[in-house]
Amino acid sequence: MNFFKKKKKEKKISFEQAQTDKGNHTDLLLKDLNKNIENIKLLVGNSSDIVVREFQIDLPQSIKACIFYTDGLVDTNSIQNFIMESLLSSDHAEKTRTITSKHDVLSFLKEHILKVGDIQEVTSFRSLLTPLLSGDVILLLDGCTQGLKIGMRGGKDRGVTEVTTETVVRGPKEGFTENLRTNTALIRRRIKTPKLWLETKKIGKETQTDVGIMYINGIVNDEVLKEVHERLDRIDIDGILESGYIEEMIQDETYSPFPTVYYSERPDVIAAELLEGKIAILVDGTPIVLVVPALFVSFIQSPEDYYQRADISTMIRLVRFLSIFIALLAPSLYIAITTFHAEMLPTGLLISLAAQREGVPFPAFIEALMMETAFEILREAGLRMPKAIGSAISIVGTLVIGTAAVEAGIVSAAMVIVVAMTAISSFVLPAFTLSMSIRMLRFPMMVLAASFGLFGIFVGFIALVLHLCTLRSFGVPYMSPMGPHIREDMKDTFFRVPRWAMVSRPRLISQRNNRRENVQAPKPQKEGNE
Amino acid sequence: MKRIITILTVLTLLLSLTTGCWNRRELNELAITLAMGLDLTKDGKYLVTAQVVNPSEIAGDKGGGGGDSPVVIYQEKGETVFEAIRKMTKESPRKIYPSHLRMLIIGESLAKKGIGKPLDLLSRDWELRSDFYVAVSKGVRAEEVLKVPTSLEKTPANKMFDNLEVSAEAWSATSAVMLDELITDMVSPGKQPVLTGITADIKGDKRTTLSKQNVELIDTPAKIYFNQLAVFKKDKLIGWLNENQSKTYNIITNKEVSTVVNIPCPDGGKAVYQVTKSDSKVKGKIRNGRPEIDINIQVEGNVGEVECKVDLSKQETIDMLEKSYEKEKKEILVKSVKQIQEKYKVDIFGFGDAIHRTDPKAWSKLKKDWDKNFEDLKVNIQLNGEIRRVGTIGNSFLNDIK
Structure with a gap:
């Protein structure tokens, strides 16, 4: 035991030293482009999948520039069409009059040249490395202590396919994919209210996995939401490869045979849970989406029931x-x-x-x-x-x-x-x-x-x-609405009452906005009634 | 914390070892006893006969059905019944398992001496359910009844059990009495127990007729059948009821489900009244300081058979047949009750209980000498028979035979 501990400590120190050594004691970008390139190459260990492309931008005076991206994670076609193409063409000379300093060049590029939606400025190595390794393109200019992070994520993806684990006869067939963005889109496509909010975190010291927290503001219980944030922030782990990692880190009880976190790979299930006031935790790299709080009965309900x-x-x-x-x-x-x-x-x-x-x-x-x-x-x-x-x-x-x-x-x-x-x-x-x-x-x-x-x-x-x-x-x-007994919620426990009778949301889960709709039982319209 | 959990886990695991599954018995370690016989030996001991099933012989084709007998008999003598049963393990490879006992046969000689003592074990032992039928072997020893092989139902015990149920339901001259009912009657001062009788009729050489050869014949030489009802005074057998008396007993105690009664037609010949529902209400009362019993019997039934020329399409004929049945039946009832009062002098009908219910104060006086009072008891019987249906044909085709 002692032996291992010691070793871990030593390793940690040496790793940190390396970090600082390589970072030249400062994390901020330098003016010298060559030094910056050198630094980045050093930090990623000169990995061969990091593409470094140096070129000259022909503004009135030519400026040395360089883009970085990770091969395979970016959409190479888009880089070609919307970054390289626009930067290297020379027909924007007219607009360059406004440029007075190097920093203006950057905002000029951002505002006039780059035909890309998602662009942000970065100033430190730390803030550019993670995007770079997640599939963004980094643009650095010579003599400028800022760079641009250009959203160009792409690459190979599995695509939306039919779910294999939670099959239904009637109902949507599509399932989540390994791509976080696709997954959030699948949910958004079902719930179009602006109240559907998404917060993202990066969890995992090494993997820097994107974790999304999705909920419907106004229905969700804020106390639970706060608790979810707290528990997620508490996670200190080197890697998240599947939502199971997170489940184990945030679940209430480890020494229990029963799962206290619900999961599904069906967007319709997640949408339904969100509408009940639950919180979905989406993890990049897995089609399994977690839902909290979980009740015992939800494990017995199938989407097809509804x-x-x-x-x-x-x-x-x-x-x-x-x-x-x-x-x-x-x-x-x-x-x-x-x-x-x-x-x-x-x-x-x-x-x-x-x-x-x-x-x-x-x-x-x-x-x-x-x-x-x-x-x-x-x-x-x-x-x-x-x-x-x-x-x-x-x-x-x-x-x-x-x-x-x-x-x-x-x-x-x-x-x-x-x-x-x-x-x-x-x-x-x-x-x-x-x-x-x-x-x-x-x-x-x-x-x-x-x-x-x-x-x-x-x-x-x-x-x-x-x-x-x-x-x-x-x-x-966990056993609600059976224990504690909540009469209104029994409508969806052993029985499933007709849609129009499901008036209220689960009482303990959504504290606010408890009423779904004022729905009425359908009946034939009587003549002369109106 | 961790230490405590570990210790607890180890203790729990050890605990489950120490139990040793104390009364665990696998199914193939049980000698499933379906019938038991109690006899008295000459030296005053109990002779207990257990009829144990051989499961593989009964349940289907597994094991080939090697032609063994479906049941095995184990017998042992003992001062007490329990002793005898435990002694059986000297012979039986498996311990007697009486939970599924269906029939208890008591030998006539033992019944005469008293059945109370040996029944204590059967009502006390937790392995026994009290839902088995009790019968008295008439004219033969209980062991003899249990040794007869039967066909149709491979296990003789099941044969007897089903036989008794069917007969009590369709003929109502036997009485299916279970152990708890018997004990209730024995201890009740206002009602005396009655048990059905069972007889074995064995013709020819015992060695062949009591073997499997018996069931190979169509007309089996050895038979067992239910016959008559045994009347008890407290726990002692004092006599037997004949068929009419037995039926009377069943009607008055409301045990009759269905039976058939022959009734005479006005112009000769016979018709059959098939009882489908019978309901008797027994009320006791004290009139002029003397106990009296009113019995009100409501019977519903069908015309089951017509062997005479009557016109069933007319209401008068039906009324006439009803009257005829009522007269016929009432006569039998009155006569039988009288006979029982005079001959056995024991209240098997529960008239005492009826008086107890209506007039508890009078009962507490009458109770002491109830048998004497029963003898002189006045019994008023009201019988009302109704005909509901006449079957699938109207008038008998006999009418058209010229």
Whole structure:
């Protein structure tokens, strides 16, 4: 432990020294262009993807200039057309009369020559390096202590494609991409109010990842917003590669199997959450957008619930609640009932189960454990394996843990049914995070069932409920509106009432502006009524 | 903090080891006992017979169905029932698991001596549910009944269970009594218990008829069937009711679901009244210082069969048939009640309870000598039978046979 600490410290010092040495003890841009170029090259270690292009601008007197950009991150065509083209053409001599100093040259270029939307002045190395490495173009002039940062981000992108994890039958199909800008645009396209605000931060000392915080001003709870800012500012980490990094740094409870941050890769879901008063955290480089505060029920709601008719959605949602219980408790109930409470089974079923167990060498618990483990292994293998051999796995899987195991007399047929039922139920949940927690919790439940029977299951379940009730996500009770019970919000918990009855926003999430619309139930217009 | 968590985790893990899953029993470690027989041996001990199922023989084709018997009999003698049951492990590879007990057969000789003592275990033991039927073996020992192989229902216990339920529902001359009901009746001063009787009829050589060969024959040489009702005084068997008395018992105690009654036609021949609903109200009262019972019976039914020439399309005929049924049935009821009053002198109908409900003060006086009072009790029976339907044809085609 000590050894490592020491080493870290040493490294830090040497790194800082290098920084200052290379920065020539000053961070500000110098007058001498060559020195500046030298400095930048030194700071990026002369990396070959940093393009440095020196040239002369033919204003009445020619000035040495230089542009920097990172190859691959910029739109090379636009640089060609809107920067190089305009800077190097000589037909702007007429307008140059106003120029009196070197600094004027810069503002002249900015105001008259460069046909680009996003231009900002930079004065220090620090402020130009991050944009440079994020895909902006930096223009420096000789004899000028300022430079221009020209927004030219481009490069290869995956493009908007259909979502793969949260599929719906009815509803929009497009999903977020790895590009933060595309993602914000996808949300903006859905919510066009000026109240949709976006704040950006850079998080990650080395990665300098762009993180956007999106919310609808006026609906969002300001206290929660403040808390989000505080927690994000507290993050001191070298790199953010996926929103999962941020999730772990800002979530309320690490030692809990339940996720307290919701995520989605569907713009329509995020838009709906924003309209409820939640806050979206977008991270550059991942299509997964985080949403806080998260409630337990949001993990059980699918976007399709809101696109389908209300009665159908309600039924499907109840099916989902049921399948949570099956996924969590089916194997443990089977173990408990067959090994402790055989009197609970109908006689016919008992005899049939007993007949299947004849000759099975393991206790029901070991049997269940084996099958569940086998299933988890198969599932993981199916995920990690190259898609081309995926079908092979499923064949082997069904044969091995299905038929063969029963025929070999290692497990009973009823156990295969239970495990299969559990497995299918665990895939019903629309949110993958919650279904993983439930899959994980299944095992301790099985242990409890095997050692204490139904009593153990109940104790475990009560402990689970107690734990869920203690959880909070950014100050909002995790189990609301069930515990604390909020009657108005129950409209969208177990049931999904018709659209026109969803009058208010979730009470604890949006403190202000609680009323959505004064919507009325549709009914046929009576003649002579108006 | 970390230390505490670690210690707690370790302790919890150790705790789950120490339990040793104390009463965990896998399904294939259970000797699932579906029927049990209690007999008295000559030296005054209990002979307990347990009929244990062989699951793989009953449930489908798994294991090939090697032609073994679907049930196994384990028997043991003991001073007490519990002792005998535990002793069975000397022979049985699995411990007797009586939770799914469906039938308890009590031998006639034991029933005469008293069934209270052996039933204590069955109502006390937490492994037993009290929803099994109790029957008394008539003329044979309980063990003999349990040794008869049955067809249609592979397990004899299930055969008896279903048989009793169906018969009590469709014929109403047997009585399906569960353990808790039996015990309630035994301790109640105002009602005496009644149990259904069961008999085994074994023809021919026992070695073949009590083997699987029995069920290979269409007309099985060994049969078990329910027959008559056993009357108890407290916990002792004192006699048997015949069929009419049994039916009377079921009607008055409101246990009748459905039965059929033959009624005479005015011009000879018979018709059948099929009871579909029967509701009896028993009211006790004290008149002139003497207890009296009013029984009001409402019966609904159909014309089930007509073997005589009557015109069913006329309301008068229906009325006539109703009258005929009422007269016929009432006669039987009055006669049977009288017989029971005179012959057995025990209140199996719960008339005492009825008086207790209406006049608790009088009951507290009558209670002491209720059997005596029951003997002289005046019972007024009102019977009202109605015909709702006449079946899928109107007049019988017999009318058209010239």
